Amino acid sequence: MGCDRVREWMMQELDGDLGSAQRVELEAHLAGCASCQAEWGRLQELERLLKGAPAVRPSAGFVGRVLARVDRRRQFRQVALGGLALAAGAAAVTFLSIAPAVWTLPSMSGDLLTLWRGESLAVTRLMGAVATLLDSLRLTTGALVLPAAPLLLCGVVLALTMALLWLRLIQRLQPAWATVARR
Amino acid sequence: MDESVWIRQAREGNTAAFGHVVRAYQTPVYNLAYRMLGDRMEAEDAAQETFVRVFQKLDHYDPARPLRSWLLAIAAHHCVDRLRRRRPTVSLNEALAVRGLSASNPEVALVEKEGRERIQRLLMELRPVDRALVTLRYWYDCSYEEIAQAVDMTPSAVKSRLHRARGTLALALSEEPDGV
Numbered sequence: 190m191g192c193d194r195v196r197e198w199m200m201q202e203l204d205g206d207l208g209s210a211q212r213v214e215l216e217a218h219l220a221g222c223a224s225c226q227a228e229w230g231r232l233q234e235l236e237r238l239l240k241g242a243p244a245v246r247p248s249a250g251f252v253g254r255v256l257a258r259v260d261r262r263r264q265f266r267q268v269a270l271g272g273l274a275l276a277a278g279a280a281a282v283t284f285l286s287i288a289p290a291v292w293t294l295p296s297m298s299g300d301l302l303t304l305w306r307g308e309s310l311a312v313t314r315l316m317g318a319v320a321t322l323l324d325s326l327r328l329t330t331g332a333l334v335l336p337a338a339p340l341l342l343c344g345v346v347l348a349l350t351m352a353l354l355w356l357r358l359i360q361r362l363q364p365a366w367a368t369v370a371r372r
Numbered sequence: 373m374d375e376s377v378w379i380r381q382a383r384e385g386n387t388a389a390f391g392h393v394v395r396a397y398q399t400p401v402y403n404l405a406y407r408m409l410g411d412r413m414e415a416e417d418a419a420q421e422t423f424v425r426v427f428q429k430l431d432h433y434d435p436a437r438p439l440r441s442w443l444l445a446i447a448a449h450h451c452v453d454r455l456r457r458r459r460p461t462v463s464l465n466e467a468l469a470v471r472g473l474s475a476s477n478p479e480v481a482l483v484e485k486e487g488r489e490r491i492q493r494l495l496m497e498l499r500p501v502d503r504a505l506v507t508l509r510y511w512y513d514c515s516y517e518e519i520a521q522a523v524d525m526t527p528s529a530v531k532s533r534l535h536r537a538r539g540t541l542a543l544a545l546s547e548e549p550d551g552v
Binding site: 196197200203227228231234238239240242244245246252254255256258262 | 391494542
């Protein structure tokens with residue numbers, strides 16, 4: 190019988206899984222093999238050492254420290270969510286303020302050109318180019334925006350709602366921010 | 373009070389109820405972290421972080437699974453991640469760092485400290501996952517199936533690695549000045 194097989198039996202014996210017939214064979218092999226006998230001695234010593242070692246306990250106050258950490262993590266998440274809401278609200282406010290300007294600016298191109306008509310040819314040409322660009326923008330947005338008007342309306346309503354929620358969340362989170370700042 | 377009541381209340385955000393869970397399992401979680409990381413301060417941080425993650429994941433806890441097994445699995449995963457983020461070699465001083473000892477009898481404390489350091493020296497011979505296997509087997513009498521669930525391995529892989537780990541530890545023990 191090979192020593193490798195016997196070593197496997199040693200492990201099974203330590204696990205309490207070795208059959209009685211194999212245990213007899215193991216003991217017979219150990220009686221005649223000094224190397225395996227030494228190995229078995231080391232494994233048994235290791236078992237005694239590990240099984241006899243007590244569990245290491247944390248220092249006093251561990252529970253309090255854990256609960257404090259749980260509270261801090263919850264506050265951090267609230268602040269992080271507040272930051273996201275702030276960013277979303279800022280984006281919504283930007284959309285609300287720019288959208289009308291983008292929509293009306295192209296229609297002002299004709300008025301702008303009229304204002305500058307009396308000036309030099311270069312300025313007139315420049316304003317003509319600007320007017321052409323703005324008209325192109327108006328045609329493009331008209332092609333895209335008009336078909337999507339209901340969707341845009343929903344977007345405006347959503348942006349208004351998010352802005353209002355943002356304002357409300359900021360008001361609620363002010364005490365949490367003060368606590369985090371102190372830490 | 374029943375554990376399931378604590379868990380249910382903790383899920384609703386009741387940190388006082390969660391405190392009961394922490395009190396009940398602080399030693400198993402801390403001991404596992406210490407055996408895997410080899411440093412008291414790091415074990416304290418890892419154990420705290422484990423409980424924070426447990427609190428955040430309470431909604432995912434399956435009551436059919438023993439709570440201890442679930443906690444130790446989270447602790448083991450977290451400690452393995454921490455060890456992977458560490459620099460490759462850990463100095464013996466770091467491995468043996470033990471702070472915050474207190475005992476009424478200094479001699480008893482010294483003997484306990486030496487014993488603890490000896491075991492920790494041996495455990496640091498192993499790879500991090502193998503340390504988890506040995507700790508779960510010897511300190512918590514976990515079955516191969518429980519250990520397998522904790523470390524995401526098959527039971528046969530756990531058995532095989534545990535046998536190899538025993539061989540490594542036994543050899544390291546024999547090479548110690550006062551070993552067998």
